[in-house]
Amino acid sequence: MILHRLELQAFGPFAERAVVDLDAASAAGLFLVHGPTGSGKTSLLDAICFALYADVPGSRSRRGLRSDHASPETPPEVVLELTVSGRRLRLTRSPEWQRPKRRGTGTTRVPAAVVLEERRGSGWEAVSTRHDEVADVVADLLGMGMQQFATVVLLPQGEFATFLRAEPEARRELLQRLFDIGVFSDVEQWLADTRRETVAALEAAGAELEHDLLRLADALEALATADPELVVGDPAPEMLPRRLAEIATRLGDRVTASVTELDALEATEAAAHQALATGRELLGHRRRGEQATAALAELATAEQAHRERAARLAACEQAAALRGHLAALERAREEVRTEAAEAESRRAAATALGVDPCGDEPAVLAERAGSLDDAAGEVDRLTLTARELATSLEGLLTRRDRLEAQQAGLAEELPAARSAAEQAGETATAVAAEAARATDLAAAVEEVEHRLGLLAEADADAARAAALEPALLAGRERLSGLLGQLIELQHRRLEGMAAELADRLEPGTPCPVCGAAEHPDPAVAADPVSPEQLAAAQDAVEHARVEVDHTEGAVRDLLAAVRTREEVLGGATGEGLRARLAERRAALEAARAAEHHLVEAESTRARLRAEADRVTAAHEQATSTLESLGEQVRALGEQAEDVGSRLAAAVAAHDGCPCGGSDPARHREVAAVLTGLARAEAAVTAARSRLAGAQDDLAGALAEAGFPDADAARDALLPAPEADRLRDAVLGHERAVAAATAVLAEPEVDAALAGQAPDLEALAAAHTAARRLVLEGSSQHEALTRAARAVDRLRPRLEEHCRGLAELTGRHARVRELADAVGGTGGENTLRMRLTSFVLAARLEKVAALANERLAVMGSGRYLLEHSDDRAARGARSGLGLRVLDQWTGRVRDTATLSGGESFMASLALALGLADAVREEAGGLDLGTLFVDEGFGSLDEDSLDQVVGVLDGLREGGRAVGVVSHVPDLRARIGHQVVVTKGSAGSTVAVRVAGVTPAA
CATH class of the missing domain: 3.40.50.300 (P-loop containing nucleotide triphosphate hydrolases)
Known part of the structure; x- marks a missing residue:
C-alpha cells in the first residue's frame, strides 16, 4: 500500500x-x-x-x-x-x-x-x-480493520509504552484485537457456554425430578397416613425405580379389595332408596286428595259472586265492539275544532300584513302571488348583485389610493438603496483584494525569517571559524616542532647505524658494507637512537598532523558554509532584513485583519444588494398592480350600470302583486300566508264532512248492539285492566272446580285416602345411613384409583429423570474439567492461562523476536525482549509476560526498570515488531x-x-x-x-x- x-x-x-x-x-x-x-x-x-x-x-x-x-x-x-x-x-x-x-x-x-x-x-x-x-x-x-491499521501503519508510541509495562491480562486484550484468534476464542467461549448449559440442564433435571416426586407424594399423602407401605421416602436416584415398583404392587392389591366392598354397599343403599321413594309417593297422593276436598268446599261458598261477575263481563264484551265507532266520532269532532282554529289564525296573519282575504278567495290571491315569484326573485338577486358591486368598487378605490402612496415612497427609496449596494460592493472588492495578499505575504515573511536565520547561522559559523584559528596556529606550530624533532632523530639514527653495524662485526668476517675481512677503525655512536624512539616520534608527528588536518577541515567547512549562505543572501544585511521583516509583518497583519473583515464586508454587500433588488421589485410590482386596478375599476363600473337597468325592469314587472310592494322578502311572506290560508279553509270543509259520516256509522252500530244510545254503551265499557281481571276471576273459579273434581277422581288418590299414612322419617334415616357407607367406600376407592393412576403416570417420567440425571452428571463433570482447563481456572492449569492467551503467547514470542532485530541496533546490542510465562503473583493470570535481558550484566530485568529513553527504544522496537507480525498475519x-x-x-x-x-x-x-x-x-x-x-x-x-x- x-x-x-x-x-x-x-x-x-x-x-x-x-x-x-x-x-x-x-x-x-x-x-x-x-x-x-x-x-x-x-x-x-x-x-x-x-x-x-x-x-x-x-x-x-x-x-x-x-x-x-x-x-x-x-x-x-x-x-x-x-x-x-x-x-x-x-x-x-x-x-x-x-x-x-x-x-x-x-x-x-x-x-x-x-x-x-x-x-x-x-x-x-x-x-x-x-x-x-x-x-x-x-x-x-x-x-485489516481500523484497529490493526492504526497499530501497523500509524505506530502510536504512547500505547506501546503502556503495552511494554502492562499486566498480562491487559496485554492480552490488545493482542486479541490485533491478531485473528477467533477460532480459539470461539472454542473457549463454546466450552464456557456448554459448561453453563450443563449446569443449567443438571439443575433443571434435578428440579423436574423433585417436582414429580412432590406430585407423587401429594397423590399418596392421604393413603400413606394409614398405610406406611405407600410412603415414597427419599431414596437415591438409582434406588427410586425399585421403590416405585413396590408402591405400584401395593396399590393394585388395595384397589381390587375396595371394588368388592363398594359393590355390597351400593346394593344395600339401592334397597333403602326404593323403600323411601314408595313412601314419599303414597304420602303425596294422600295430601293431594285432602287439598282437593277443601278447595271444593271453599268454592261452593263463592258461587253467587261468580254469577254476577259473569253477567258484567258479558255486557262489557258487547260494548267493546262499539269502541272504534265512539273513538272515530271524537276524533272527527276534534279535527273540526283544530282546522277551524288554524284557518282563523291564518286569516289574522293575512290581515296583519295588510291583505284583505274577504274580498277575493284566498286560493285566487295565492295563485296570483305565485305567478309573480320569478319577478320578485329577479329583484332580490339584482339588488344583492348591485350591493356587492358597490362594495367591491369601494375596496378597489381604497386599495388604489394606498398603492399610489406606496409607489411614491418606493420611488424615493430606490436611488439610495442602489447607491448603498454599489458602495458596499466596492468596499468588499477592496477588502477581498487586501485579504488575497495574506498567503503571499505569509510566504514572504517566512522567506525573510529564513534569510535572517541563514544570516545568523553564517555569523555563528564565521565566529566558530575565527575561534578555531588560534588552535589551528598552535597545532601547526606543534606539528612543525615535532617534524624538526623527527628529522633530528632520523639524522641521529642514520649516524648511529654505522655503530650498530660495527657492533655486529667479528674478526675475519666480511663487512656487509665494504666486504673487507679486516676492521681497523669501527665506528662508535655518540648518542644512539633506538627504533622505538623513532617510531614514537613518527606517531607523534602523525597524530599532530591529523589534529591540524581536522582543525583545517572544520575551519574550511565553516567558511564554505559561510560563503554558501552569503551567496544565498546576496549581500543582504541584518539591519536591512529586519527592516524588511517588520515591513512585511505589518503588511501581513493588515492582510489578515482584512481576512477577518472580509466575511462582514461580503455579508454587507449581499444584504444591501438584496435590499436594492427588493426595493426595485416592490416598485415594479406596485406599478403593475396599479395598472391592473384601473382596469378592474372600469370593468366594475360597467357591470354596475347594467345591473341597475335590469333591476328597474324587474321592479316594473312585479307591479300588481297582492303583496302591494317591491320588497322580495314581503312578497315571499305574503305569498306563504295566502297559500297557508287557502289550505286551512279547504281542510275545515273536509273535516266537517268526515264528522257527519262518523255520526251516521255510530247510530247503526248502537241499534245492532242493543244499546239505546252512546252514553249507555260508554257506561258498559270497562278499562282493559279491569276487564282482564274480571275475566281471569270467572275463568279461575271454573278451572278450580274442574281441577279439584279431577283429583278426587284419580284411583291412586282414592286409595291413599282410604289407607294408613307411611313413616317417612324412619325410611329416610335408613337410606341416609346406607348412602353414607357408600360414599365412604366410594371415596376410599377413588383415592386408591387416583393414587394408582398417579403412580402409573409419574413412574415412567421419574425413571426417565433418573436415567437423564445420571447422564447429565457425567457429561457436566467432563465439560467442567475441560472448560476450567481452557479458561485458566482449573486446578491443573497452574499458570491460570486461557487458551487464547496460550495462542497469543506464540504471537508474542514472534513479536519479541522481530522487535529484537531493531532493538539490537537501537540499544547497541545491550537489551533483548523476552516472552515470559512465569506464574503471576496473588493468583493472577499468567502466560503473556514481557521482560528484558541485559546482555551486559546477564541479568533479567522488569520492563519498568528501563529509563525513559530505553523505554522509548524498547517500545518503538516492540511497535515495529508487532507491525511486522500483524502484517504477516494479514497475508504479507x-x-x-x-x-x-x-x-x-x-x-x-x-x-x-x-x-x-x-x-x-x-x-x-x-x-x-x-x-x-x-x-x-x-x-x-x-x-x-x-x-x-x-x-x-x-x-x-x-x-x-x-x-x-x-x-x-
Whole structure:
C-alpha cells in the first residue's frame, strides 16, 4: 500500500483546504512531520484513518472532526489517493455536520457521504457511493480493520509504552484485537457456554425430578397416613425405580379389595332408596286428595259472586265492539275544532300584513302571488348583485389610493438603496483584494525569517571559524616542532647505524658494507637512537598532523558554509532584513485583519444588494398592480350600470302583486300566508264532512248492539285492566272446580285416602345411613384409583429423570474439567492461562523476536525482549509476560526498570515488531508508508542517531517512513519535512526540503 496524496478541508484544526503531497514528502524514504503542539500533526493521521474507515483511532469522536475555524457553510471533507494491490484509488469522505438553513434560522443536518473512485486510463471512474460497499472494498484490499491499521501503519508510541509495562491480562486484550484468534476464542467461549448449559440442564433435571416426586407424594399423602407401605421416602436416584415398583404392587392389591366392598354397599343403599321413594309417593297422593276436598268446599261458598261477575263481563264484551265507532266520532269532532282554529289564525296573519282575504278567495290571491315569484326573485338577486358591486368598487378605490402612496415612497427609496449596494460592493472588492495578499505575504515573511536565520547561522559559523584559528596556529606550530624533532632523530639514527653495524662485526668476517675481512677503525655512536624512539616520534608527528588536518577541515567547512549562505543572501544585511521583516509583518497583519473583515464586508454587500433588488421589485410590482386596478375599476363600473337597468325592469314587472310592494322578502311572506290560508279553509270543509259520516256509522252500530244510545254503551265499557281481571276471576273459579273434581277422581288418590299414612322419617334415616357407607367406600376407592393412576403416570417420567440425571452428571463433570482447563481456572492449569492467551503467547514470542532485530541496533546490542510465562503473583493470570535481558550484566530485568529513553527504544522496537507480525498475519500486505507518532524527546543524541538509523533502514524495498514529532534535533537529521503551522484562523501545511523555501 502506497499513500500518494491527502487533502483536508474544514477538518480538525484545518479551516481551509490543505494539500499534503505524500509522493513528494516520501521521495527520500524518510520524512518528518513537525509543527508546534496542537497544530494538527495527529489530525493528518486521523484524516487517513477517517478516509479509509469512516472513523478515527483512540478516544477521539467522529462528532468533533469538523474545524471550528471554518465558515458555517464550508463542508468538511477528506480526500486520500493511494495504491493498494495494484489499484490506484481515491477516497472522498465527509462526516455528518450541521449547515445553516437556506431559509430561516437554525441549522440542518447533512448526512455523512463517501465516494470511491479508481484510476482507469487517464481519468477517474466512480466505483461506489455506499458506505457499506466502500467498507467492503477497503476491508478486502487491506485485509485489516481500523484497529490493526492504526497499530501497523500509524505506530502510536504512547500505547506501546503502556503495552511494554502492562499486566498480562491487559496485554492480552490488545493482542486479541490485533491478531485473528477467533477460532480459539470461539472454542473457549463454546466450552464456557456448554459448561453453563450443563449446569443449567443438571439443575433443571434435578428440579423436574423433585417436582414429580412432590406430585407423587401429594397423590399418596392421604393413603400413606394409614398405610406406611405407600410412603415414597427419599431414596437415591438409582434406588427410586425399585421403590416405585413396590408402591405400584401395593396399590393394585388395595384397589381390587375396595371394588368388592363398594359393590355390597351400593346394593344395600339401592334397597333403602326404593323403600323411601314408595313412601314419599303414597304420602303425596294422600295430601293431594285432602287439598282437593277443601278447595271444593271453599268454592261452593263463592258461587253467587261468580254469577254476577259473569253477567258484567258479558255486557262489557258487547260494548267493546262499539269502541272504534265512539273513538272515530271524537276524533272527527276534534279535527273540526283544530282546522277551524288554524284557518282563523291564518286569516289574522293575512290581515296583519295588510291583505284583505274577504274580498277575493284566498286560493285566487295565492295563485296570483305565485305567478309573480320569478319577478320578485329577479329583484332580490339584482339588488344583492348591485350591493356587492358597490362594495367591491369601494375596496378597489381604497386599495388604489394606498398603492399610489406606496409607489411614491418606493420611488424615493430606490436611488439610495442602489447607491448603498454599489458602495458596499466596492468596499468588499477592496477588502477581498487586501485579504488575497495574506498567503503571499505569509510566504514572504517566512522567506525573510529564513534569510535572517541563514544570516545568523553564517555569523555563528564565521565566529566558530575565527575561534578555531588560534588552535589551528598552535597545532601547526606543534606539528612543525615535532617534524624538526623527527628529522633530528632520523639524522641521529642514520649516524648511529654505522655503530650498530660495527657492533655486529667479528674478526675475519666480511663487512656487509665494504666486504673487507679486516676492521681497523669501527665506528662508535655518540648518542644512539633506538627504533622505538623513532617510531614514537613518527606517531607523534602523525597524530599532530591529523589534529591540524581536522582543525583545517572544520575551519574550511565553516567558511564554505559561510560563503554558501552569503551567496544565498546576496549581500543582504541584518539591519536591512529586519527592516524588511517588520515591513512585511505589518503588511501581513493588515492582510489578515482584512481576512477577518472580509466575511462582514461580503455579508454587507449581499444584504444591501438584496435590499436594492427588493426595493426595485416592490416598485415594479406596485406599478403593475396599479395598472391592473384601473382596469378592474372600469370593468366594475360597467357591470354596475347594467345591473341597475335590469333591476328597474324587474321592479316594473312585479307591479300588481297582492303583496302591494317591491320588497322580495314581503312578497315571499305574503305569498306563504295566502297559500297557508287557502289550505286551512279547504281542510275545515273536509273535516266537517268526515264528522257527519262518523255520526251516521255510530247510530247503526248502537241499534245492532242493543244499546239505546252512546252514553249507555260508554257506561258498559270497562278499562282493559279491569276487564282482564274480571275475566281471569270467572275463568279461575271454573278451572278450580274442574281441577279439584279431577283429583278426587284419580284411583291412586282414592286409595291413599282410604289407607294408613307411611313413616317417612324412619325410611329416610335408613337410606341416609346406607348412602353414607357408600360414599365412604366410594371415596376410599377413588383415592386408591387416583393414587394408582398417579403412580402409573409419574413412574415412567421419574425413571426417565433418573436415567437423564445420571447422564447429565457425567457429561457436566467432563465439560467442567475441560472448560476450567481452557479458561485458566482449573486446578491443573497452574499458570491460570486461557487458551487464547496460550495462542497469543506464540504471537508474542514472534513479536519479541522481530522487535529484537531493531532493538539490537537501537540499544547497541545491550537489551533483548523476552516472552515470559512465569506464574503471576496473588493468583493472577499468567502466560503473556514481557521482560528484558541485559546482555551486559546477564541479568533479567522488569520492563519498568528501563529509563525513559530505553523505554522509548524498547517500545518503538516492540511497535515495529508487532507491525511486522500483524502484517504477516494479514497475508504479507506490503505497507508502502509507515508513520511513527511522537516519543523521541526522551532520547539522547547518540540514541536518537541509532533510532533514526533503524527507521532509515525501514526504507528498504521502497517503503516510506514518516516521523511525527516536534523534537527540534530531528529537523537537522531529516531533510524532507511536512511542516504544520497553526494560527488564529486555523492550521496550514506545506512540504519542503530543509534549507529550501517551502512549496505551497
